[in-house]
Amino acid sequence: MSRSGRFHRYLESVPQNALIVQPRMGFSDIRQMRAGLVAVRDFKGWRVGTMTIDSLTRQRKFAESMKAVAENRTLNGYPIVAHGSQATRRLLKGVANDDFPVQVRHGSPQPQEIFESSAAAGIDAIEGGPVSYCLPYGRVALKASVSAWARAVSFWAEDHRGEEGHRHIESFAGCMLGQMCPPSLLVALSVLEGLFFFQYGCASISLSLSQGTNTEQDIGALVALRRLATERLRGVSWHLVFYTWMGVFPRTVDGARAIIGDSARIAKIGGARRLVVKTAAEAFNIPTKEENVQALGWASAAAKNVGTLKPPPAAMEHAEQIYREASRLIDATADLDSSIAPALIKGFQRGYLDLPFCIHADNRNRARGYLDPCSGTIEWETTGNLPISLKMPRRPTTKLTSSSFLTSLNFNRTRYDGGYYGRF
Amino acid sequence: MAAFRKIILSGLPSDSHTWNLIFLQLFLEEKGYSVHNLGACVPTRELLGAIVEERPVLVVISSINGHGFDEALSLIQAIKTSRLSAISPVAIGGKLSTRSGDESAIAARLMRAGFAGVFLGTNSIDAFDEYLTRKIVASPARTQAA
Numbered sequence: 001m002s003r004s005g006r007f008h009r010y011l012e013s014v015p016q017n018a019l020i021v022q023p024r025m026g027f028s029d030i031r032q033m034r035a036g037l038v039a040v041r042d043f044k045g046w047r048v049g050t051m052t053i054d055s056l057t058r059q060r061k062f063a064e065s066m067k068a069v070a071e072n073r074t075l076n077g078y079p080i081v082a083h084g085s086q087a088t089r090r091l092l093k094g095v096a097n098d099d100f101p102v103q104v105r106h107g108s109p110q111p112q113e114i115f116e117s118s119a120a121a122g123i124d125a126i127e128g129g130p131v132s133y134c135l136p137y138g139r140v141a142l143k144a145s146v147s148a149w150a151r152a153v154s155f156w157a158e159d160h161r162g163e164e165g166h167r168h169i170e171s172f173a174g175c176m177l178g179q180m181c182p183p184s185l186l187v188a189l190s191v192l193e194g195l196f197f198f199q200y201g202c203a204s205i206s207l208s209l210s211q212g213t214n215t216e217q218d219i220g221a222l223v224a225l226r227r228l229a230t231e232r233l234r235g236v237s238w239h240l241v242f243y244t245w246m247g248v249f250p251r252t253v254d255g256a257r258a259i260i261g262d263s264a265r266i267a268k269i270g271g272a273r274r275l276v277v278k279t280a281a282e283a284f285n286i287p288t289k290e291e292n293v294q295a296l297g298w299a300s301a302a303a304k305n306v307g308t309l310k311p312p313p314a315a316m317e318h319a320e321q322i323y324r325e326a327s328r329l330i331d332a333t334a335d336l337d338s339s340i341a342p343a344l345i346k347g348f349q350r351g352y353l354d355l356p357f358c359i360h361a362d363n364r365n366r367a368r369g370y371l372d373p374c375s376g377t378i379e380w381e382t383t384g385n386l387p388i389s390l391k392m393p394r395r396p397t398t399k400l401t402s403s404s405f406l407t408s409l410n411f412n413r414t415r416y417d418g419g420y421y422g423r424f
Numbered sequence: 425m426a427a428f429r430k431i432i433l434s435g436l437p438s439d440s441h442t443w444n445l446i447f448l449q450l451f452l453e454e455k456g457y458s459v460h461n462l463g464a465c466v467p468t469r470e471l472l473g474a475i476v477e478e479r480p481v482l483v484v485i486s487s488i489n490g491h492g493f494d495e496a497l498s499l500i501q502a503i504k505t506s507r508l509s510a511i512s513p514v515a516i517g518g519k520l521s522t523r524s525g526d527e528s529a530i531a532a533r534l535m536r537a538g539f540a541g542v543f544l545g546t547n548s549i550d551a552f553d554e555y556l557t558r559k560i561v562a563s564p565a566r567t568q569a570a
Contacts (some may be wrong), residue, residue, distance in 0.1 A: 054545075055438060055489075059465070077493065134522055137440035138465035177442075285490075285522055359463045402450035409443060 002165035004237075007101040007125035008204045010048065011168075011239060011273065019267055019303035020274040024105065026052025026077035028068070033078050034091050036289040040414045042098045043293050045300040048274070049095075049102040051088075051123075052077045058108040059138065077288060081113050085120030100123055103170070109134040109145040115152045119167070127158065127170035127206075129193040131344060131353075135360045136177050142348055142362035146326040146341050146424045150200055157201030169202045170241060174209035174225070180408065181356050182369045182378050183212065183221035183318075184325030189353065191330055192227050194238065196340045206274065209261045210243035210249065213376040219311045220318025220372075222270025227323055230332065241274040242267035244299070249282040250266065255416035256280035257319070260295055261302035262305050262421065268306040269315075271341050273360035275299055283413075300362040325388045329353065351385030370400065371408040376415070425430050429560075432512070434462040436487040444486045444518060452484070453555065468502050475508045479521070482540075483514040483565045484558055490522035493530055493565040500538045509538055513559070517543030517552055 004012075023040055027033040036180075037049045054077035056065040065079040079090055096102045101127035104118045105187055108242055111128060118126055134145035156167050171193035174186045190207040198206050207229055212218050222240060229238050244263035250256045258276060267275045279287040279295040311319070333347035334340070347353040354367040366384030372378075381400070407414075415421055434444055442464050449461045454550075462474060475483060485496065496516055503509050516539050520530055531542040540559070541561050543552045 055440070055491075059438060063439075076489075139463065140466075179443075315521070357443075359442055359446065359461060361463075383542055400450070402447055402454055405447055409447070 004204060005124035005165045005167050006096075006098055007048065007103065007168040008166060008237065009098065010101045012047050012294045014273070016273075019272070019300070020046040020048060020294045021262060021264075021299045021303075022048045022103070022274060022276050023050050023287075024052055024276060024278070024298060025050050025289065025292050026054065026105070026288070028054055028073075028075035028077065028079055028090050030083060030087060033058070034095060036292070037092075037100075037102065039097045039289040039293050040296070041095060043296050045296065047100075047296060048125075049100060051080065051102060051104050051109070053104065053106040053114060053221075054079050055107070055112065057081050058106055059111055059411070060108070060113065062113070080117045085117050088121035088123075092123070096122075099160075103127065103168075107133055107137060109138065109140040110148040112148060112155070115156050119156070124165070124167040125170070126167070127172055127208075127303075129171045129173050129350075130196060130341070131189060131193060132172040132176050134354055135348075135358050135363050138324070139361070142360075146345055148340055149196070153197055153200035153202055157203075166204050167202070168204040168206070168207040169197050170208060171197065172208055174207065175243050175246055176355060177358060178210060179212070179248075180369050180371065180378060183217060184224075184322045184324075185219055185229060185329060185353070185355065185367075185386075186210075187225045187322055187326040188329035190225060190338065191232055191326070192230065192333060192344060192347075192353075194233050194236070195334075196344065198233065198236050205233065205236050205238045206241045207238060208241045208243060208276075209272075211245040211259070211266060212378055213371055213415075214378075215262065215266060215274060216312060216314040216320045217322075217377045218266045219270045219315035220320075221322050222266070222272055223311055223315065223319035224322035224326060226271050227319070228330070238393075239273040240271060241276060242270065242272035243276045244278040245412055246278070248410050250413050250416040251283045252255050252417045253280050254419070255413070256282065256295075258419075258421055259300050259412060259416045260298050264299040264302035265306050268303045269311055270307050275303070283353050293394055328387050329348055352387055354384045354386055371411055373407070373411075376411060429457050430460065430478055431457045432460050432462065432471070432474055432478060432480040432483045434466045434474075434483070434485055435464040435466060436485065436499065437467055438495060439480040439487045439489045439492055440464045441488050444488050448484060448486055457481075468499055471499070472502065472506055472508060475503070475512055480512050482556075483512050485514065485516040486518045487516070487520060490519050492518065492520040493534075496520060496539075497537055498535060500534070504538050508513045509540075513540035513541065515541035515552070515555065516541065517541075518550050520544060 054075035130146040130149035173189035193385040279291040281287040336344040336346040351364040370381040527544040
């Protein structure tokens, strides 16, 4: 690999035992976006900045986002294509530098314009994936997303002379739908998207996983993901990124602080290098820059207090099972084609990959997970056509109903708002 | 010709959330309805086509991203323009504005625009449940077209 990009170099400059924190911030107004980034840059700790893109741009409704910009209307993120790369470059001037890299976060199944606009603005870190930004959102066909992502990732991987060097890309697959998915599938999809990025030329990659509903299972999932990445992503420079809980969020400040603190401890013990943090305002509205910086502080402090704890034995048991299941899912999918892009499409067609509770037309929706109300772990209820067999099918004692479903979705809110969690 | 009670369930065109739709599907199925869940980001054209074809006893729109109010208005106008509100009443619920406290004003606007029921804020599921019992159970089941 020749010269690496700013984001990659920053990651390498941070001590191995430090947790880098990152917000999910995005404002449509240029000055507000800049002020937000400045606030994150000035945070005292290891951190990277974020520009989250608005939903009109994600769906390629550029005319609408341009109209909104012209009319000075507030959007739910930064409309990078409407503002244009020159404006973004000016926004970042004097803010982003070698000590403060910025990642663009978007959510688009067809991301070409976002990739081009980001690159033209000098940004060298982005995220998403052909599966993770297609199936959970909207109606773009998986085939269309896979080919759009193949083109965008190839573009992203091109050696661009005279600027920053190799660009970074993160797979969002470990966060799909945010809750109710057994971790082995998330781990497998993360690795598969990592392989996809590598096949299209990117060699600076991160793999994601989001916080679930049981601490040991989360640590185990990170351990399994690290083991699989080590085995499968040879020739790639990679790290793991963990996400604070993305499901129904606690409403109380104490509950939010506790779940954010737990996510930082899990990330640290599980060996993630970076944590994407939520805020205390999450249950109510788009957080301000102050709320973002406050949450970064909570996460950083929690991570510092962990020291060098090893994963507990219960977490290693989870890791073993998750590793076994994820390996089978990856192998069965990869065996479907010599190239990873068609293998992903065939994998979903045959149900070797099947995302629980995902109602996209290209997902079978036969496999289903459930939340064990005692432990909080997410287990398989039925595996559909997934190539994994449950040795001891641990069926839930009660049938899935709308009210038990709601209880499961609210599990973390109830637990953390009620103070039913232990420090670990 | 079997009697059936079909409900079409749908998100708004630019809302990508689906957990609300999955919950509502379970909720309605438990009440004995047959549910066609169109999913998230449903283009208006597709929803109109489904209403014409399936003639459901009710259309349920759910949106929770906090930006649904304007789209909800355009949607009900499109349904009325196509004279489809005569076929199936349309109910809507969720979180349609990011400002709390707007619920009753928004609900009034949407009812005037042509929605048959608007369910926002706390207890909205109970209110929706009551609406189903009162309006939909009381109405005769449609007979399926061949």
